[in-house]
Amino acid sequence: MRLVRNPERAWERAAHVQTLDRAEIERRIGPFSGEVEVLAGGHANVNVRLGADRVLRVYRRDPRAASKEASLLARGWRSFRVPAVLSAGDDFLLLEHVAHGPLQDTAACGAAAGRALAEIHGVGFDSAGFLGPDLAVAAPFADCVGALRSYVASVLDRLAPALLGELGERVSAFLDAHEGALRERASAPVLLHGDFKASNLHWLPSGELLVLDWEFAYAGPMLMDVGQLLRWGPGAEFVAAFAGAYRAHAPLADDFERWAAAFDLFNLVGLLDGVEPSSRRAIEIRGRILQTVQEER
Incomplete structure (x- = not known):
């Protein structure tokens, strides 16, 4: 079985993982029996499996994301699975645990990802921006590409010199040189999953795609999600099947891979924020990042 390449799984295992003690869990959902297994945890959220069939997801950084994610999980998606919301509170969701395996580097998985992303992107908005719990744009971007560039500049300004190196100059030069092209290729704002990558996409025995972790969803250019999916280079069959399935429902340019990688620079720079330079x-x-800006010179 070939899996979609995903170095980020190793980052998660190497990182310090926070957990929840039993008292914190019971304060949210009441007394329970069974084992507690930490699935993932950090500054953004903590996920623990309770017994065989439930997952408690606690939002550490932004408790408001719980309501937004609950609304997205309840939309009744047709082409992919999401876990059911069993109960919710101010800073948590109690979710169904869905048994799953990793995303495979096959045409079947590529097509499933294409159908799923086309359905997600079928939700449009009048403006790009951050979503409220009702899934309306609560904080619009006056200029989407400009907002993304400002975000990148703020992250680069915070990076330690050992990590920054020549990165800031090269990223800024790339974005300066391609700003017009990025603006041309920034689609009308659509619903973005915001973290549409192999770590959050899983394969079910039924042949369905399971899509997890919607807390970063916002309205923006569709290529942002595509760039995350293709970030670590899935195989040609996966990519071709993805493109074919997506195009059955929505337009996708012939040169989408090139520009998806360019839009993913905004995501990648954000992932460097607060990171240990030698990690x-x-x-x-x-x-x-350097591979992307080098290929586009």
């Missing part, structure tokens, strides 16, 4: 995460992200 595997930092090394691999810097390498992917």
Whole structure:
């Protein structure tokens, strides 16, 4: 079985993982029996499996994301699975646990990802921006590409010199040189999953795609999600099947891979924020950024 390449799984395992003690869990959902297994945890959220069939997801950084994610999970998606919301609170969701396996580097998985992303992107907005719990744009961007560039500039300003190196100059030069093309290729704002990558996409025995972790969803250019999906280079069959399935429902330019990688620079620079310069995460992200700007010279 060939899996979609995903170095980010190793970053997660290497990172410090926060957890929840039993008292914190019971304060949210009441007394329970069974084992507690930490699935993932950090500054943004903590996910723990309770017994065989439930996952408690606690939002550490932004409790408001719980309501937004609950609304997205309840939309009744047709082409892919999401976990059911069993209960919710001010800073948590109690979710159904769906048994799953990793995303495979096959045409079947590529097509499933294309159908799923086309359905998600079928939700349009009048303006780009951050979403409120009702899934309306609560904080619009007056200029989407400009807002993304300002975000990148703020992250680069915070990076340690050992991590920044020549990165800031090269990223800024790339964005200056391609700003017009990025604006031309920034689609009308659509619903973005915001973290549409192999870590959050899983394969079910039924042949369905399971899509998790919607807390970063916002309205913006569709190529942002595509860039995350293709970030680590899935195989040609996967990519071709993805494109064919997506195009059955929505337009996708012939040169989408090139420009999806360019839009993913905004995501990649954000992933460097607060990272230890010598970490595997930092090394691999810097390498992917430099590969993108080098290929486009």
